[in-house]
Amino acid sequence: MLLSVTPLHGLILFSSVFVQIAGVKVIGHDTAVVYGENATLLCQLTETHQNADVTRIIWKKKTQENAEEKTFFSIRPGPKTEYSNGLGDRVQFIGNFTEKNGSIQLLRIGLLDDGIYTCIFNLFTVGTFETDINVTVFARPSNNVRGEVPVAGFTEATLVSCFASNAKPAAEVIWRLGDLENSLKTNTNYTMNSDGTVTVVSYLLGVPFKHLNKKNVQCVVKHNTVRDELVLNYTINIHYPPDSVVIIPDSPTNIKEFQCKVDSNPEPTNYNWTRVNKSDPFYEGKKLPVPNLTPDFNGLYICHASNQYGSSTGSLYVNVHNETNAVCWSLFCVFIAAFLGAVFLFVFIWKHKPEWIQVLQSSNDERD
Ligand SMILES: *[C@@H]1O[C@H](CO)[C@@H](O)[C@H](O)[C@H]1NC(C)=O
Ligand SMILES: *[C@@H]1O[C@H](CO)[C@@H](O)[C@H](O)[C@H]1NC(C)=O
Ligand SMILES: *[C@@H]1O[C@H](CO)[C@@H](O)[C@H](O)[C@H]1NC(C)=O
Ligand SMILES: *[C@@H]1O[C@H](CO)[C@@H](O)[C@H](O)[C@H]1NC(C)=O
Numbered sequence: 001m002l003l004s005v006t007p008l009h010g011l012i013l014f015s016s017v018f019v020q021i022a023g024v025k026v027i028g029h030d031t032a033v034v035y036g037e038n039a040t041l042l043c044q045l046t047e048t049h050q051n052a053d054v055t056r057i058i059w060k061k062k063t064q065e066n067a068e069e070k071t072f073f074s075i076r077p078g079p080k081t082e083y084s085n086g087l088g089d090r091v092q093f094i095g096n097f098t099e100k101n102g103s104i105q106l107l108r109i110g111l112l113d114d115g116i117y118t119c120i121f122n123l124f125t126v127g128t129f130e131t132d133i134n135v136t137v138f139a140r141p142s143n144n145v146r147g148e149v150p151v152a153g154f155t156e157a158t159l160v161s162c163f164a165s166n167a168k169p170a171a172e173v174i175w176r177l178g179d180l181e182n183s184l185k186t187n188t189n190y191t192m193n194s195d196g197t198v199t200v201v202s203y204l205l206g207v208p209f210k211h212l213n214k215k216n217v218q219c220v221v222k223h224n225t226v227r228d229e230l231v232l233n234y235t236i237n238i239h240y241p242p243d244s245v246v247i248i249p250d251s252p253t254n255i256k257e258f259q260c261k262v263d264s265n266p267e268p269t270n271y272n273w274t275r276v277n278k279s280d281p282f283y284e285g286k287k288l289p290v291p292n293l294t295p296d297f298n299g300l301y302i303c304h305a306s307n308q309y310g311s312s313t314g315s316l317y318v319n320v321h322n323e324t325n326a327v328c329w330s331l332f333c334v335f336i337a338a339f340l341g342a343v344f345l346f347v348f349i350w351k352h353k354p355e356w357i358q359v360l361q362s363s364n365d366e367r368d
């Protein structure tokens with residue numbers, strides 16, 4: 001140890017009696033620093049009144065790395081610096097010896113640097129003055145959100161996991177669930193890591209009902225190293241077999257294909273088409289091509305859709321009339337129109353029956 005090998009050792013013991021000299025003290029500032037950044041340890045000896053010379057400024061530490069107090073840096077006039085016990089050139093003197101400013105900087109702070117640092121001024125013939133500086137090392141959490149993709153069902157499952165890993169101190173993890181607030185639960189797990197950091201995992205649990213699929217939730221991470229809260233968006237993903245299957249034509253007038261629309265997650269991996277009581281068409285694919293829509297195409301069409309969880313079917317009854325049918329139909333219309341016209345005429349005539357009959361009768365009378 002640096003102190004034990006120096007001739008000042010005796011003086012230090014002697015001087016400790018005088019530490020209470022009025023007006024003389026060492027001012028230090030506790031500091032908090034984020035892992036990987038540089039820490040500034042400010043230390044200043046206030047006016048001594050005795051105009052005593054500073055012979056040495058010594059820095060000691062008691063850290064996570066080593067709970068035993070050890071000298072790691074000493075500064076002599078010049079200023080000449082001397083390193084010991086490990087920090088090496090990660091320490092820089094940034095003060096001013098003549099101004100009795102003993103400040104230092106610790107570069108690229110590590111988690112093990114967290115601890116109590118002691119700044120000691122040796123004053124010739126007067127003694128030593130010291131102060132403790134707490135250096136707190138924070139570590140930012142690394143965040144991510146991971147979905148579990150459960151299959152729709154009735155047993156509670158983990159839907160989403162939100163991680164705020166390796167933080168010091170532990171991060172706060174909360175959920176913003178909006179409308180789902182009452183239907184989902186959360187459960188938070190804290191794991192202390194060997195380096196003193198904490199990994200927080202917050203689980204979002206719920207019964208994986210189909211309607212939760214595609215709903216958005218937000219995991220919010222708060223930490224004292226980050227000014228704004230961090231929002232991680234996640235879209236819930238619940239798998240389910242094909243539910244409703246409907247067949248729809250691509251156009252209302254000029255049909256070129258029928259499409260099989262399926263509610264499932266994931267999308268069906270297999271589609272096939274059949275026509276009831278017919279061997280053709282048997283077709284595989286999401287869209288059934290319609291070469292031309294003639295009465296030959298008529299029938300009950302079934303679309304089968306499946307994914308890894310199950311299958312379902314939808315049907316459509318197709319009934320087309322061709323060109324000839326249309327001609328027949330118009331002829332039939334002409335016939336009906338003619339028939340209705342005749343009926344109308346007959347009714348009209350019948351309504352004016354009295355005159356006609358009278359005329360007829362009168363003529364009959366005349367004959368009579
Ligand atoms: C820490 O200090 C070193 C040397 O002064 C400098 O190069 C580096 O950019 C500083 N790092 C940060 C995060 O300020
Ligand atoms: C001591 O030195 C540091 C680094 O240069 C500086 O930031 C600080 O203000 C100084 N202290 C005083 C009391 O001047
Ligand atoms: C230290 O302070 C003295 C007196 O204020 C000044 O003359 C000198 O330049 C300073 N040294 C450095 C390295 O800043
Ligand atoms: C500095 O650290 C010590 C020991 O952990 C503690 O007792 C003290 O309260 C701390 N000081 C401040 C200002 O946090």
Ligand SMILES: *[C@@H]1O[C@H](CO)[C@@H](O)[C@H](O)[C@H]1NC(C)=O
Pocket residue numbers: 187189190191203
């Ligand atoms: C919480 O963490 C512990 C230890 O890692 C683990 O055994 C436990 O299963 C976790 N709890 C949940 C709900 O995942």
Ligand SMILES: *[C@@H]1O[C@H](CO)[C@@H](O)[C@H](O)[C@H]1NC(C)=O
Pocket residue numbers: 231232233
């Ligand atoms: C998360 O969602 C919020 C609100 O819906 C939005 O403002 C924000 O930009 C989204 N963030 C990301 C990373 O998508």
Ligand SMILES: *[C@@H]1O[C@H](CO)[C@@H](O)[C@H](O)[C@H]1NC(C)=O
Pocket residue numbers: 276277299300
């Ligand atoms: C299929 O054939 C069966 C038996 O011949 C008959 O009962 C059924 O109505 C037919 N279905 C269709 C859509 O033609």
Ligand SMILES: *[C@@H]1O[C@H](CO)[C@@H](O)[C@H](O)[C@H]1NC(C)=O
Pocket residue numbers: 270271272304305306311312
């Ligand atoms: C058509 O699909 C259904 C559901 O995916 C499947 O059960 C059936 O075997 C398929 N038919 C043929 C002929 O591949």
